């Protein structure tokens with residue numbers, strides 16, 4: 130696979146981004162609630178992300194709530210021309226570590242307007258439905274995003290935490306630029322969706338790409354490959370994702386500049402077909 134690993138990815142009909150993004154969920158307080166322990170470090174990390182050439186940042190209104198989006202604007206506005214911001218709506222937060230679904234059209238409209246305000250944007254490059262709310266027909270939730278897109282407030286629509294059947298349903302209603310589901314070396318329950326997205330030219334954004342940090346610790350099947358490449362387990366786990374599909378767009382999350390720098394090293398790691406297979 131060496132040499133032919135695509136380094137760029139187009140999101141729907143819109144912007145082109147580098148293959149490794151940044152997940153901005155971990156720059157809030159514990160339980161993804163409230164401000165971070167050290168705001169200056171969170172702002173420095175966000176600036177470093179952009180300085181090192183990352184062009185895709187994933188956030189959500191519910192991270193904090195509001196905290197992650199506000200820090201992004203505080204650190205990076207006015208934004209570099211090549212930076213693509215993706216946010217999400219559809220979850221509400223009654224407290225730390227608690228996530229409730231609310232995908233009623235009126236909630237999604239208000240959530241999108243609030244994100245536009247916090248991010249200081251006229252439109253959002255990629256707006257993702259954070260989850261499917263089974264109390265609300267998908268036509269209605271997605272209908273709100275289709276309306277926001279027609280009004281120019283959203284450039285592209287993405288979906289998160291969805292099944293193959295829900296994606297097929299959504300694709301009959303509108304064009305979908307991205308799917309964001311749980312996926313990593315250890316959890317491959319979205320394997321079929323990964324392949325479907327690659328065939329359809331849809332970005333697949335794996336959340337928990339490092340299994341929430343567990344893949345950053347040396348494991349038996351990673352050990353030999355990390356040694357051979359003088360790489361870290363996190364770099365090999367991210368490189369495996371990059372090799373898995375040409376439309377894979379990992380968004381490792383961290384609050385640490387050192388971990389961010391380390392994760393970026395995955396971009397220059399080329400796994401041989403044998404190594405890739407050994408990790409299967």
Ligand SMILES: NC(=O)c1ccc[n+]([C@@H]2O[C@H](COP(=O)([O-])OP(=O)(O)OC[C@H]3O[C@@H](n4cnc5c(N)ncnc54)[C@H](OP(=O)(O)O)[C@@H]3O)[C@@H](O)[C@H]2O)c1
Pocket residue numbers: 151152153154155187188259289290309310335336337338339340341342343345363380381382383384385388389391392
């Ligand atoms: N759509 C959804 O429902 C959903 C759900 C969860 C997450 N997300 C998105 O996906 C992004 C990624 O997921 P995630 O942040 O939860 O999980 P992750 O990227 O799999 O792992 C993040 C965890 O790993 C640690 N870590 C990162 N790099 C490391 C390294 N090189 N060495 C050691 N530890 C390392 C981080 O701790 P340190 O801070 O100490 O580095 C953090 O605790 C989030 O930021 C968010 O944008 C979306």
